[in-house]
Amino acid sequence: MRRLLIGYDIGSSSVKATLLDADTGKVVASEGLPKVEMPINAPQKDWAEQDPEMWWEYIIDTTKSIVAKAGIKKGELKAIGISYQMHGLVCVDENHEVIRPAIIWCDSRAVGIGNKAFEELGEEYCLPSLLNSPGNFTASKLKWVKENEPGLYSKIHKIMLPGDYIAMKLSGEIKTSETGLSEGIFWDFKVNGLSEKLLGNYGIDKSLIADVVPSFSEQGKVTKKAAEILGIEEGVPITYRAGDQPNNAFSLNVLEEGELATTAGTSGTVYGVSTKPVYDPKSRVNTFVHVNHRQENPHYGVLLCINGTGILNSWIKKLLGGESVSYPEMNDLAQETQIGAEGLSFIPFGNGVERIMQNQAVGAHMMGLNLLQHDRRHVLRAVQEGIVSSLKYGFDIMKDMGLNLNTVKAGKANMFLSPLFREAFVNMNEVVLELYDTDGAQGAARGAGIGAGIYSGAEQAFAGLEKLSSFEPETSKVEAYKEVYGNWQQALGRVI
Ligand SMILES: Nc1ncnc2c1ncn2[C@@H]1O[C@H](COP(=O)(O)OP(=O)(O)O)[C@@H](O)[C@H]1O
Ligand SMILES: O=C(CO)[C@@H](O)[C@H](O)COP(=O)(O)O
Structure with a gap:
């Protein structure tokens, strides 16, 4: 019986799904939808929003397509991995319903909020502890909602990054990761936990933030409802999630100091790994938690976008x-x-x-x-x-x-x-x-293989990766x- 892994990559222009054979390391089927780039809505100048339901619809369609292409048999699908466009803000209420469109990574409305927090908290806190200015990232976007849409803000049960939202739709569970919290500038690298100072400055209640799961770990299982919608088996575990840039680096086996990955999708990036908490004093390049970061063995992702x-x-x-x-x-x-x-x-x-x-x-x-x-x-x-x-x-x-x-x-x-x-x-x-003959969805599938314990580590996971x-x-x-x-x-x- 085959051992199959699904990797999803929720980009800004399309959703890609790849079905990987864990034993050969080769792609069995893949799909990217829609064929014409997804819309990014700009209700005001320099705003950028997408409907999280649209991502979910394309998760459904791409999954159905790869399942049909590969003819998956009962018991073959072992795990799911998720890569996603970073720094977005998805807000849900107690019923797990989305309460406003996602404010995505390239939305600029929160720049002033981030600049003010940087001034108030001081660079002597922000740079060594957050490794960044709060900038225009998720925490600042949430503060914008608090200031400008107080009615909606009061309804928020949890906030999520785009990949956390898809994991919720699959498993019913609301979780996030350390990489996710760092890309939202919620993470204090000195205390290795949530930044109480930033949350305090923004007046954001900690209860809005989801519990953290490790990037490579079991993070919930596909519910009966999701399984029926997608045409896959109930109970398949979600075992990997990461923002698309740490995931692109992971997909290319870029995990150690001195190694570099690049991509040129909707955004263009160069991503380097460092074992030291380096930062750009002007936050023009950003430092986040890499997928293999451990407090006792740190790995930081330095990201130019x-x-x-x-x-x-x-x-x-x-x-x-x-x-x-x-x-x-x-x-x-x-x-x-x-x-x-x-x-x-x-x-x-x-x-x-x-x-x-x-x-x-x-x-x-x-x-x-x-x-x-x-x-x-x-x-x-x-x-x-x-x-x-x-x-x-x-x-x-x-x-x-x-x-x-x-x-x-x-x-x-x-x-x-x-x-x-x-x-x-x-x-x-x-x-x-x-x-290399790979992409983010393939990388997410390999990540799922590690998280599920099918691969003992990167060496096994990348055995099938081909340099072209x-x-x-x-x-x-x-x-x-x-x-x-x-x-x-x-x-x-x-x-x-
Ligand atoms: N053959 C090609 N040559 C040059 N650019 C391309 C080609 N195919 C796609 N692209 C570019 O790649 C972008 C989509 O990349 P992708 O990684 O799918 O984006 P995202 O992850 O943001 O959804 C398109 O906007 C397009 O400009
Ligand atoms: O903001 C960043 C990285 O910091 C972007 O790279 C987003 O993560 C969106 O990625 P793509 O849709 O271009 O893949």
């Missing part, structure tokens, strides 16, 4: 006709132009405030446009080069924090499917890029991309 990454590429796709043009076609068009897009630069910061810009709403800008010279091919290249330039800007901050940035691992997914994007990434950052290729910087291109970055910095200088 650019909000305006794949979302800019998908925005351009919509402008070019949406369904009538594909991403591979856009990549081909971009490659018809020379490095530098003949002087056209793109500042990609149009998806809310950017952390590397100290939470300023810089906006997206196209600079150096010449109507007689440039066409859509240049725009497509400038978009990809502009995104990589913004990652380079963050890379330099990470270097200043003492991170060793030599080799970076990525899954063959999202913008890393673009040869141009990979070339620009490698040569602008002067790093080796290793591309490796890309190295080329001297002539490094020089050309230096110029691209120089132009991009000048363009940025004109808008900040």
Whole structure:
């Protein structure tokens, strides 16, 4: 009998589900839905909301699809793992019903609240204890609801991160994790528990926060009701959960100091592991609990995030006709132009405030446009080069924090499917890029295998992980991309 694991990845643009054979380490079936990116609603400028029920609907549809493709037999499905878009706020009442749309990671409404708390608590508390400014993360979003929607706030039974919500829908149990609380800036690293000071400053009652379960552990079992809806067996345990960036790192077996992972989905990130509680004094790059963190054996995830990454590429796709043009076609068009897009630069910061810009709403800008010279091919290249330039800007901050940035691992997914994007990434950052045949959903399935005790640890879990290729910087291109970055910095200088 097969031993199967499901991994879910609740992204901002789609939900992916992967069914992994635990013994071969290979994918049996996978699905990503919807096929066109999910909506992100902006009822006001710089707000960003999604309906948690929409995520659940796609969990149902993707599960049904992989179950149908694989023909799962009774007893074969052993465990479920969950990866999710980070820093969101989901509020439920006593009946476990959602009481307002989720305020998601790229929503900027709480920046002022986080800045005020940083001032009041002082950097001498925030930086060594929270490793961040409270910023625009989950705790600040909850404070926003308290201040602006007191009627709704009084109805909140528990708050959750997006993955905690999906786990609740599966198991009926409301739990969270240390990684989750750290990504919400609820976690005090010095006391290894909830930050009483931040909760006190925000006037948030501790009872709103769910109990903590370890990332790799049994965290509840699929209820009869959920099992019937999904078409799987009742009682399957949920044994892994993590935010999508620690999970992306885990998916690539990035668990130890000096190792690095990257991704370029709706957002673009570089994630490094450190055994020391390093932080950026300006919180442009953030430090959270990594999935393998233990108080006695600490592992911190240092995360650079650019909000305006794949979302800019998908925005351009919509402008070019949406369904009538594909991403591979856009990549081909971009490659018809020379490095530098003949002087056209793109500042990609149009998806809310950017952390590397100290939470300023810089906006997206196209600079150096010449109507007689440039066409859509240049725009497509400038978009990809502009995104990589913004990652380079963050890379330099990470270097200043003492991170060793030599080799970076990525899954063959999202913008890393673009040869141009990979070339620009490698040569602008002067790093080796290793591309693996994996993604977040596959990683979450492997995590479930560890949490269920099917794998003794990472070595077994990653036995089936295949490296597809490796890309190295080329001297002539490094020089050309230096110029691209120089132009991009000048363009940025004109808008900040
Ligand atoms: N072949 C491709 N080439 C370049 N970019 C792509 C390609 N396919 C997808 N993308 C980009 O990847 C993004 C989606 O990535 P994904 O990891 O699924 O996002 P999320 O996890 O945020 O839902 C899209 O917005 C798109 O810009
Ligand atoms: O805010 C962050 C990381 O800090 C984002 O990376 C979100 O976690 C959303 O991820 P994607 O939808 O782009 O995968």
